Amino acid sequence: MFAVIFANGILDPSAELDSLIDQAELIIAADGGANHCNRLGITPDILLGDLDSIDPPLLAAYQDKAIAIHRHPRHKDATDLELALDLAVEQGARAIRLIGALGGRWDMSLANIMLAASDKYKNQEILLSGQDCSMQILHPGRDCTLSGRPGQKVSLVPLKGDVHGVTLTGFAYPLTGQTILFGSSLGVSNIMHTDQATVQHREGILLCVLFSE
Structure with missing residues (x-):
């Protein structure tokens, strides 16, 4: 399964996401990543997080549309992106594209890169899309x-x-x-x-x- 996760970082406005979204079998918005989805005219399959970053009117609209919402407490031991990655893996995703996981706060960008390299995702192919580059985690033995x-x-x-x-x-x-x-x-x-x-x-x-x- 190919999953796309929208995070709350900087989104490259020039990125061509149409073909990517067409290929996606699962789209997850990690909290404020839903704001990116909304601006792009994309409706996610799942909204996940503590929901402190999503625009309140958009949250209300998603609730009216009966979109699956996985609400987590604000005080937790994992970021919304980590929770979204875990959910994507649970749903059977083997290839995952992270959109909006880079840019903005340096600590969050670095944490997101290291998160993607975690051993618990070693069986997944994870690619992060940034403003002027794409980043891929390469595990040994895979050309x-x-x-x-x-x-x-x-x-x-x-x-x-x-x-x-x-x-x-x-x-x-x-x-x-x-x-x-x-x-x-x-x-x-x-x-x-x-x-x-x-x-x-x-x-x-x-x-x-x-x-x-």
């Missing part, structure tokens, strides 16, 4: 093929420790079985050499950032 154009910038950042056995093909700066140390800038600002480029690694977790420009 990742990026589609883009020559000259497009890509950065690979280790999360949670060193990443071993990194092989990059189709890049201006290829690697073969190399280790990218945690905290190293080795993987920053690579460039796609062809329309498709492949990232492989044997151990560790990588954050792959594909820039729009």
